[in-house]
Amino acid sequence: MRVEEALLRIRRLRRPDAAPDPELAAALVHLDDAPVTTLATAGRLLADVPAEKLATPDVPLRPLRVAVTGTFTPGTVEPLLRLALLRIGIAPQLHVSGFDQLLLDLSDPRSALAGFRPDVTLCLLHDGWFLPAEWDPGDLAGLRDTLADRADVLAAAVAGHSARSDGALLLHTVPLSPVEHRSLVSFRGRAELGRIWRELNGRLLELGERDGAYTLDLETVLVDHDGPVRDERLYRYASMAWTPGVERRYAHEAATFCRAVLGRAAKVLALDLDNTLWAGVLGDDGLAGIALGTDYPGNCHRDVQRRALALRRQGVLLTVCSKNDPDVVAEAFDQHPDLLLRADDFVAQAVNWGRKDENLRQLAGTLNLGLESVVFADDSPFECELVRRELPTVRVVELAGDPAGFSRRLLDEGHFTVLATGATDRERTALYRARAGRQRFAAAFASAEDYLHELKLRVVVRPVDELSLPRLAQLGLRTNQFTMTDRAHTEAQTRQRAVDPGHLVLTVEVADRFGDEGLVGGVWLDRGDPDRWVVENFVLSCRVFARGIEQAVLHRVAELARDAGATGLEALFRPTARNKPGGAVWPAAGFTVAAEADGATRYALPLHPPPRLLPAWIALEEKGDVRA
Amino acid sequence: MPELFATVADLVAQVADVPAGQVTPEVRFDALANWTSLEALRLLTVLEDDLDVRLDLREYLAVTDVAGLVALVAAAPDGVSR
Numbered sequence: 001m002r003v004e005e006a007l008l009r010i011r012r013l014r015r016p017d018a019a020p021d022p023e024l025a026a027a028l029v030h031l032d033d034a035p036v037t038t039l040a041t042a043g044r045l046l047a048d049v050p051a052e053k054l055a056t057p058d059v060p061l062r063p064l065r066v067a068v069t070g071t072f073t074p075g076t077v078e079p080l081l082r083l084a085l086l087r088i089g090i091a092p093q094l095h096v097s098g099f100d101q102l103l104l105d106l107s108d109p110r111s112a113l114a115g116f117r118p119d120v121t122l123c124l125l126h127d128g129w130f131l132p133a134e135w136d137p138g139d140l141a142g143l144r145d146t147l148a149d150r151a152d153v154l155a156a157a158v159a160g161h162s163a164r165s166d167g168a169l170l171l172h173t174v175p176l177s178p179v180e181h182r183s184l185v186s187f188r189g190r191a192e193l194g195r196i197w198r199e200l201n202g203r204l205l206e207l208g209e210r211d212g213a214y215t216l217d218l219e220t221v222l223v224d225h226d227g228p229v230r231d232e233r234l235y236r237y238a239s240m241a242w243t244p245g246v247e248r249r250y251a252h253e254a255a256t257f258c259r260a261v262l263g264r265a266a267k268v269l270a271l272d273l274d275n276t277l278w279a280g281v282l283g284d285d286g287l288a289g290i291a292l293g294t295d296y297p298g299n300c301h302r303d304v305q306r307r308a309l310a311l312r313r314q315g316v317l318l319t320v321c322s323k324n325d326p327d328v329v330a331e332a333f334d335q336h337p338d339l340l341l342r343a344d345d346f347v348a349q350a351v352n353w354g355r356k357d358e359n360l361r362q363l364a365g366t367l368n369l370g371l372e373s374v375v376f377a378d379d380s381p382f383e384c385e386l387v388r389r390e391l392p393t394v395r396v397v398e399l400a401g402d403p404a405g406f407s408r409r410l411l412d413e414g415h416f417t418v419l420a421t422g423a424t425d426r427e428r429t430a431l432y433r434a435r436a437g438r439q440r441f442a443a444a445f446a447s448a449e450d451y452l453h454e455l456k457l458r459v460v461v462r463p464v465d466e467l468s469l470p471r472l473a474q475l476g477l478r479t480n481q482f483t484m485t486d487r488a489h490t491e492a493q494t495r496q497r498a499v500d501p502g503h504l505v506l507t508v509e510v511a512d513r514f515g516d517e518g519l520v521g522g523v524w525l526d527r528g529d530p531d532r533w534v535v536e537n538f539v540l541s542c543r544v545f546a547r548g549i550e551q552a553v554l555h556r557v558a559e560l561a562r563d564a565g566a567t568g569l570e571a572l573f574r575p576t577a578r579n580k581p582g583g584a585v586w587p588a589a590g591f592t593v594a595a596e597a598d599g600a601t602r603y604a605l606p607l608h609p610p611p612r613l614l615p616a617w618i619a620l621e622e623k624g625d626v627r628a
Numbered sequence: 629m630p631e632l633f634a635t636v637a638d639l640v641a642q643v644a645d646v647p648a649g650q651v652t653p654e655v656r657f658d659a660l661a662n663w664t665s666l667e668a669l670r671l672l673t674v675l676e677d678d679l680d681v682r683l684d685l686r687e688y689l690a691v692t693d694v695a696g697l698v699a700l701v702a703a704a705p706d707g708v709s710r
Binding site: 076 | 665
């Protein structure tokens with residue numbers, strides 16, 4: 001969904017007679033990359049929309065009373081805060097104070113803010129409130145005392161508020177404007193000012209350690225913010241101490257705090273394995289072939305493991321949700337020397353070839369937790385979109401692009417942010433492991449075909465050519481899971497068959513609305529006996545499993561054989577340690593066992609009546625002349 | 629400069645929350661409903677972000693109508709020279 005569409009839907013909802021748009025709150029994530037001015041517009045428009053029009057009755061928005069007060073003019077944060085809260089399922093009632101009302105709001109029992117009875121009070125602070133305008137660079141000791149006095153005044157106001165209110169209060173550390181830093185000419189003096197300023201921030205952090213008060217370390221959050229903290233013009237003219245970019249960051253952190261206050265942090269992290277916890281595909285590359293060591297990009301994936309382990313130690317339950325062979329995965333967790341995570345770090349594992357939405361549903365059921373407490377992290381846009389669609393309450397972290405950014409992506413959103421952790425959090429994994437037992441997750445292939453329909457899968461089956469031949473041979477030799485033999489054809493053998501009229505070698509290419517997957521498989525056919533074509537090997541990359549593509553390919557092969565006058569199609573399958581997924585295709589496509597000899601199974605399928613194997617959601621495209 | 633006018637008028641309409649057709653060159657800001665200094669500063673931020681220009685706040689605050697604003701934006705150095 002584009003930004004314009006989101007804005008249009010918001011505008012539509014503002015009409016008094018507008019019908020509800022129950023998916024809009026969740027769809028606000030589509031505004032994430034929009035410029036901050038667009039976000040502010042959206043937030044302002046949303047002020048006129050009743051919350052019940054934005055969500056479904058089964059997953060209603062949580063109401064929350066949020067007050068905003070500050071030492072400067074905090075008003076412009078309001079629309080960004082409203083948007084940030086709605087985006088994560090909270091419908092706020094907001095109370096925003098005017099310029100520099102903070103002390104009055106917190107200390108006066110009859111203040112407008114006190115009368116509002118907020119669940120959460122956000123206190124926005126700026127350096128100019130603590131720092132006297134005419135501070136003397138020659139008397140830094142005096143400045144230190146002044147800052148301590150200001151902190152005392154703030155502490156007293158916060159204590160007063162806490163004594164009267166059971167709501168939560170959020171303070172933050174305050175970045176010091178560089179112009180103050182440069183007002184001192186000596187390096188020693190600047191360092192001294194820095195130390196004094198950090199003492200103040202240390203004090204602010206301490207204030208957030210008791211009662212209902214908490215402190216956000218904003219100074220750290222802003223370390224990688226690109227741009228100034230304040231626009232000097234707006235600061236001097238209107239006492240606005242933050243640029244819109246800083247307001248946006250703050251709104252995000254404050255919204256995460258509100259979610260923590262409501263106790264709605266996520267509890268479960270469901271992790272993909274291949275190209276998420278390590279670089280490479282375990283089933284194809286083998287234990288020695290996956291990368292997760294100290295070099296790039298393996299070290300990026302290793303860092304994802306490190307972050308996941310840190311989450312586990314703070315009470316987050318880790319689970320695996322991977323399309324893989326369970327025995328191969330068990331071997332990896334048991335034996336790979338570079339894995340930081342081991343099997344007992346996970347409360348449950350769904351390792352099979354089934355659909356991930358189904359697996360997540362079962363995982364949540366096993367742990368007796370709602371799907372809204374599950375975060376799903378995967379590098380595949382296909383799996384992410386499937387889960388977003390089928391399980392809209394699951395929070396999806398798409399690990400796209402350079403793996404160096406994966407850890408950040410996993411943590412930036414603050415899905416797991418809680419107010420405080422305790423001793424029991426460390427033990428939680430063991431507790432749940434006992435509860436979940438060693439449940440095996442059933443592979444479920446059926447259902448949710450409408451998603452597959454929307455994928456707009458296109459499959460092209462055509463004879464191998466000069467260009468594709470080396471790549472096809474490579475794929476054949478490299479594939480260990482969806483393959484029919486451990487004796488795949490070499491490049492020379494493939495080349496020989498490509499030109500021999502008694503053989504036919506086909507490539508499989510796949511594209512969907514996420515893009516072009518390119519060459520993903522191939523079929524090696526022996527048609528020496530024109531009546532019975534034999535599939536010598538059929539190879540498919542595990543990237544495209546469980547979408548019906550193998551059925552579509554066989555449909556095309558059967559069609560070609562029939563058109564050439566064959567009455568039957570046969571296939572050879574030679575089981576290996578890893579090619580169970582490949583062998584499963586023959587019974588699934590209606591082939592029956594015709595013979596077993598020399599460790600190989602010969603499957604057969606009559607071509608009369610013509611087998612109908614093509615799934616309704618796949619379009620077979622013809623390119624080039626297949627009738628050699 | 630009709631394109632620039634259309635862009636500026638559109639942003640004015642958004643900030644003032646009035647239909648775009650109502651914003652003509654002659655429209656005075658003090659005649660817009662609910663136009664306060666806060667709206668004026670929001671418009672400043674939006675203009676600078678969208679058009680990648682940097683305006684002098686003193687000159688900006690002295691502008692009274694939409695035509696004056698368009699002229700100011702047209703004369704402004706672009707954001708690269710910030």
